[in-house]
Amino acid sequence: MSDERAERIADFIGPLRVKPGSKVRLERDFDPRYKAGLKKRDGIELLRTGVSLLAEYQERLAAQDTYGVLLCLQALDAGGKDGTIRHVMSGVNPQGVRVSSFKVPSAEELDHDYLWRYAQRLPTRGEIAIFNRSHYEEVLVVRVHPENLVRQKLPDDTRGPDIWQRRYREINHWERYLTDNGFKVVKIFLNLSKEEQRTRFLKRIDRPEKNWKFSAADVRERRRWDDYQHAFSEMLSATSTKWAPWYVVPADRKWFGRICAAAILVHTLMDIDPQYPDVGEEARKELLVAKRDLEQEAPAGAPADPYADRHPSAARATGRRARPKKKRGQGVSSK
Template structure:
């Protein structure tokens, strides 16, 4: 019996995050979650090896969520069975001076996966319609024509950015990149507990930043803008999945399972056939090597 139905977490119609659970409370032990994730890890690793040989598709995994929602640990656990050549992780931070000399999507184009590989965006191009909406003053760093101060940002500015992002994702999917986007839906109370743990446990001190508390004060704003971004940009070619994330172990399995099931829909991925002339001469190649 399936533990969950991935389609229940895919955004195919407008949703309200406040109505969506942050914990499924499923009757499953941590050991069972670990066992199920182990299998998914191995299945995905083997599939990526075949995809690498096939050399037609790349896979882009986009991860978004509030601080402490579990993105880093999920990357470590879901992709740890991959051949290192098969997956590249990009953590997008505040744009540097070089990146600000280009449009906001430029650095994301540069990080797209090669054919045969996975790329994981830990924070993504969606920061440009999330953080910048909570802090519109950040837009001024982009030196956009006609925008000298926050009050100059047009009313339809964000609507146009959503349109640009939709075009970006449509363009890359039409050129062989499979796009899956995951929002880690965590409760505010669970975030409080995780931030406290960073303060109380010495090995986690390095993860704490006072800035996390300032952003936490804008929680409702972030929820509103996440909801709008997800509803506006979840498309059949680049769907969003909302993952209940109060239970980190279950969230990891869910993401891994969803990726695996989506990969099974790409039915033309297979190892390339060996040239018949080469295959016919195996005995001669073997003789040469044995000598």
């Protein structure tokens, strides 16, 4: 990856980043229909490039086995979280990605601290974990519906008016702990307009195959639109940090939102710059011995090393030349 290309990606996602310490007001600071001057036909190729880069870097991340990546996706209903995951991660190895969705907490989860259930689903080293909704539900839904605090069995003296500021601080410290231990935290808020949400809700009602995605509860939550906008603005202001910044991705145009999400994740992996492990001199000698044995097994008329025969640079990388093809009828020496 050239430095120039890395800089272009950084410039592209720059307007989406919430500056740490800034005071955010969503309706003023971020346009859900922003598209950076791109056209949809150009976006298709850009997304394809982003998916390809993700596949390359994910393989290196898994091979290095040093860093892990946590991707947190937050949005209102119909914001496009599922589609973003499906399209952006379409080219990666599913063995290296784990997706977790968090619904209403269970009785067991309520018997623990509010971050406990999220900690159970963190990535391992070499893995990308995606939270479809995340620990930020604890300062969003729980804030808009404070009756949920009662279900969390908190001591009376901890449910005061400062609880949200305290939780922001606790979440920031938790994310700093994760990053200090090699786990990058990527946070994306899919910013949907109220009118686009209405349109998507109607589509889910009008199309029978989409009915399962709609619930009357979605309309009830929509009535709390202003409360959620305030909660999101407060959350973005308080928890966008140098070690784990928020990115507000315009979500009214699904194709553009997916390009942004891919670019943000690629940027994170490029910053890590994972490398394939160097096997060391002794292990390389063993590889060459194994290579020689395998070459000796080549059938008559076949190249000793078919891959190196097609890719001479691969043979040079091992410090050996590819052996020439055998003439038909010439078998393996019995010496």
